[in-house]
Amino acid sequence: MTRRLAHRRTRVIQVLPALCLVTAVAAVAAFASHANAAGTKTQAGGNVTIWTWQPPNSDYVNIFQAAGDRYKGAGGGSTTINSLDFNSYFTKFKTASAGGDVPDLMEMSWTGDYHDVINAGDLLPLDSYLKDFPKFFAPTLNSLRYKGHVYGVPLDVNTLTIGYNKAIFQKLHLKVPKTFQQLLALAKPIRKAGYQPLSVNLKDGWPGGDLWFAQVAYTDKSENAIRQAEQGAVKWTDPRFVQATANVKKLQTSGLLANGANSLDFTSAISLFARGQAAMTYPVGNFDTGLIDQASHGKVKYDLFAVPPPNVGQKPLATGGPAIIWSIPKNAKNPQGAIAVLKAMMSAQGTTALVDKNYIPAYPADISSNKSPIYHRMVSFQATAQTRAIFIPNVYNTLLNGVSALLNGTTTPTRLTQGMERAYKSTPH
Amino acid sequence: MAGAIFIAPATAFFGLFLLFPVVAVLGLAFAEWTGFNVHQIHWVGTRNFHQLYHDGVFRSSLLHTLIFVVGSTVILNVAGLGLAMLVNTRVQGHRFLQLAIVLPLGLSPVLTAILWQQILGPYGFINELLVDTLHWRTQPIGFLGDPNLVLWTVIAASVWQYAGYDMLLYYAGLQGLPKDRMEAAEIDGASALSRLRYVVIPYLRPVIAIVVVLNLIGGWKVFDLVFVLTGGGPNHATEVLSTYLYQQAFTFNLMGYASSIAVVIVVLATISALFRGRLAGDARVS
Secondary structure (H helix, E strand, O other): OOHHHHHHHHHHHHHHHHHHHHHHHHHHHHHHHHHHHHHOOOOHHHOEEEEEOOOOOOHHHHHHHHHHHHHHHOOOOOEEEEEOOHHHHHHHHHHHHHOOOOOOEEEOOOOHHHHHHHHOOOEOOOHHHHHHOOOOOHHHHHOOEEOOEEOOEEOEEEEEEEEEEHHHHHHOOOOOOOOHHHHHHOHHHHHHOOOEEEEEOHHHOHHHHHHHHHHHHHHOOOOOHHHHHHHOOOOOOOHHHHHHHHHHHHHHHOOOEOOOHHHOOHHHHHHHHHOOOEEEEEEEOOOOHHHHHHHOOOOOOEEEEOOOOOOOOOOOOOEEEEOOEEEOEOOOOOHHHHHHHHHHHOOHHHHHHHHHOOOEEOOOOOOOOOOOHHHHHHHHHHOOOEOOOOOOHHHHHHHHHHHHHHHHOOOOHHHHHHHHHHHHHHOOO | OHHHHHHHHHHHHHHHHHHHHHHHHHHHOOEEOOOOOHHHOEEOOOHHHHHHHHOHHHHHHHHHHHHHHHHHHHHHHHHHHHHHHHHHOOOOOHHHHHHHHHHHHHOOHHHHHHHHHHHHOOOOHHHHHHHHHOOOOOOOOOOOOOOOOHHHHHHHHHHHHHHHHHHHHHHHHHHOOOHHHHHHHHHOOOOHHHHHHHHHHHHHHHHHHHHHHHHHHHHHOOOHHHHHHOOOOOOOOOOOHHHHHHHHHHHOOOHHHHHHHHHHHHHHHHHHHHHHHHHHOOOOOO
């Protein structure tokens, strides 16, 4: 090769990295400007795009679609429902938001993502629209209030209880426990008969948190300690939280938790109960009653009870909160259409559709059309359902991991709550 | 000029999908951002790396990743070479053996994880056999729930999946082994172990270097198998760098902190790649 060619080749190699970077930046800028241009186009015809993580063709999505059809029948445009995988839902929303192509109506998570999306300025405050909706249960709506405004409205609520196999209880002459001690005492006779006592999908993390919330419902008589702790007014090492944690530990030391509960996932836990191998399962709410019926082919007859209180005569309290929450992105092309679809979801027909599918509306509604005793049982717990949320992800995650460690015997109730306090202090707020 | 135009598409692809993301992540590692609004990226200097240093969960995930990397690399290479030599001897059924070992490679790590969950779960095949059928145990073995055992379960699942990959590479390397050297060593009375040590391994040294580096790099970025099999639990017992990164980025929306973890992974993987040169060494066989 001549010296001139060799020199030219060397120059090309030297400028190659810069050429790559410049080309990449130019391509990204061109793409972003195109996306922005697309996002600023006005959506004609009042069409509404909805994002949800509910599976396609599920009862929920059918209910949403029916509401969309009612909206169209009333002169609105068509409704497009995009069912997205939950694990990538907010990543996709971040991308859509950056590209100016957000949905008009989106299902919202009520934990850390909710606050982060609000702090990013990506959600429309819905306070002025509340008058267009039914009067939501106050605790449910308040749980969605952040920095003085409501950015999400609840469609329905759920309560978490213990499901028990009526046949096994009958066979072993067991009674529904009225106190926590009575619940713990069930472990022995159930195990002796060759069954697993309580099947819980602790591998998924969040049920461990719910075991804790179910105890806080009784140890915290103010019903507000968790909200106060989030504001720093109460420490996470408060004796009420430590006692609740100690009660969770008793579930394990009494032998109540099914073998290997720490590595049971959602499907396995339900399967264990549905196959008649576990006498009880937790948590049961309207999100899994259908699955239990399906998995057992209707063969397992079960009923529900709330995690019992410490003392006889004390009212049993379930935990619960909003199930489906709807928010409207700030840059939605058709927020008015979104509000109209929401109103259609909460209309008389929409409410009937919810009740028919065993969902509990987040507002007072006529539920007499649903004859299922399980459904009425869940509704009966709703009025007094206690919180099952910690809105600071770091603290919540410390709780979930801490319960796993607690049940493995590698931490103590005091150390767990100390970890939550440390997590709180290390989180910017 | 013509040459530059010719390579422009590849250059653009490389820049857009490789160089730009790396540079972006490197930048984000020095920032704080939830990922929701690009105008809310705040420069925080080295705070994320400082926090990493004090983060107990990060340190344990680094340790777990190190154990996974070293453990799986050693076992994979020993198993891979052993299986390759076995298949190379053309024993009866060697074709079936080869197929059986390579078959798991065709599965995705997610499918592998689901499969092993069914086998090793508390009510999976092994525990049902031990507890319910044979009555050898009263409690299931906590393959996935015992913090002292679970990381080795993950390593075992990974070795099961990728042993075939190493075997194929070593098998290809063994085809280039000079038969006259082996015969000469055999005639001179060298034992099988001596032939392995003084003939086979020196010849395979370049292959060993490549296979080890590929295993190391793969180990540093293991994610899907751990995520599906254990989720990083119980209580971070199998938390590795990638799953911790995922949690920070997509559960906590701490994109900056997650990016700093990504930088650590890239640095470690790069060091592993540089290790190849030392491992290959002067791979000249006299």
